[in-house]
Amino acid sequence: MNRWGLTIPLTGVPLTAHRELIERLPDLGYTDLWTAETAGTDAFSPLLLASQWAPRLRLGTAIVPVYTRGPGLLAMSAATLAEAAPDRFVLGIGTSSPVIVSNWNAAEFTEPYGRTRDTLRFLRSALAGEKITEEYPTFSVRRFQLERVPPRPPRIMLAALRPGMLRLAAKEADGAITNWLAPSDVPRVRAEIGPEVELVARIFVCPTEDVEAARAIGRMLISSYLTVPVYAAFHEWLGRGEALAKMHELWAAGDRKGANAAIPDEVVDELLVHGSAEACRERLQSYVDNGLTTPVIALIGHGEDPVSQVAALAPR
Template sequence: MRSEPLGITIPMGVSLPEHATLLPRLVEAGYDQFWSSETAEFDAFTPLVQAATVVPDARLGTAIAGVFQRGPALLAMNAAGLAELAPDRFVLGVGAASPAIVQRWNGVPYERPVRRVRESVEFLRAALAGEKLPGGFRLERPPATPPPILVAALRPTMLRLAGSLADGAILNWLSAEDVARVVPYVHEGGPDKRIVARVFLCPTESPDVVRAAAKRMLAGYLTVPGYAEFHRWLGREQRLEPIWRAWHAGDRRAAVGAVDDALVDELLVIGTPRECAEHVRRYVHNGVQVPVLAFLPLDPSRKVVDDAIEVAAHYRRG
């Protein structure tokens, strides 16, 4: 049986009250870490508060809490609360998110994201250690052990920041092969820096059905400026140029049609549960220490929770 960490993204489309019975099932299946996200479902902290009490031995992490949507003092208080509820089990993942989330949805100017992340990490380090910050802020209940801080990172500048100023990086929307190129930038800050990656997967017996749905998703993500530049840097510019050109011309159908099957199979994990588990191991082989699985409900004939349990079983046996 494999003993390496295996994380999963919650809430998985399941209501929070149902987590009281779901999360213990997932622990029994082999997941030992639960990570939240923060887009348009729940905030990054609420699902973890419940998880801290439902699965008292599991590790918890935010992937990620946005540094633009909250002031640094509020973010420090959020983190301190979870660190007290789950001592030595909580990891604070932060990041700049995207212009859509920050500016269009929250009305906050999306300016100088690298600087904002750097200043936020510096503030959080000091605040969670109980120090008094400029302006007079000091946590009244700093955690006994400050949680590790990870930074969501794509390109070299943020990857190096994650390795030098934070405790490691959270990766996103990349292939298993891309990991080997990305990790060395983080490890410039030291070989002990943590590498967490969200891995998007959809177990299925009908890969063509899933690929068709996945192409719509990828067309939307790969045209976001941050991800577009990330994949340009990774060497996919020629392959993605037709997608970008059609999208910016307003032809969404053509953009989706320009996403080829090979690209889907690189960036998403698709196949039987056994094949998915084997694919996840490629991420680990290339340098990911904690794969955090994010199950996508792209095959209407499947049950996400059942698939999550089966993938974990194959991963642990492998």
């Protein structure tokens, strides 16, 4: 089955006002709803609402940081949604970033690969109902056991950008979640996980034919994200190091405006889907044609009604 996902909540739409749209999504052709967790809603609450509004949709977190909840609380949150949406919930976990983990949540951002691996292994045991006392390399747990074990453990996916984490996702998780890539980058990522592993990607979509406006939005997003060290390393690996070198230089010097202007048009056009709704759908399909399993639209509005835009971007 081809998948077609949407990121919720939509910007500017109150959380409870999503109900009518979410109830319509399956009939429009959407199969998935995914959330993120930065400084807006938490990742679980919108999905809990959606689980009752649209019982045919698959629900996923992309992603929940492994540092900002204790292992036991993370297992409890996942178990709650797995009980509310049996066989429809996917727990996506990952490292997030030092800004979110340390600056905003007062946690240490240390050993990201190890912490993700250990959290994955803990969650496998916890969500199966096991009583856990374990010294993991990056944390320890004493006598934890879920009081409400879900009927079936949810699938667990890992946020992964480069070979080490991608291979961990392929070996021990149920799939990989990635971000900020072009259709032409998908085969490079796919090569690290093999042909059978599910690959999810959040794709930023700005459905407008105002090219300059879309590129201006894209530049602000790219400079905000791709200057984060993990994303900088990801795009170095993908081959954009030289194209983005000036942006990094100016950003490091504190020249935000200059950094935005230094991003080449072709990089913006590779990484941000924009144009008419039909052109955006075709571009999204090109990700799938290149090996992506599940495209997840992150709608970037441009003065239009986001609910109408979601309907226009539905698969045909």
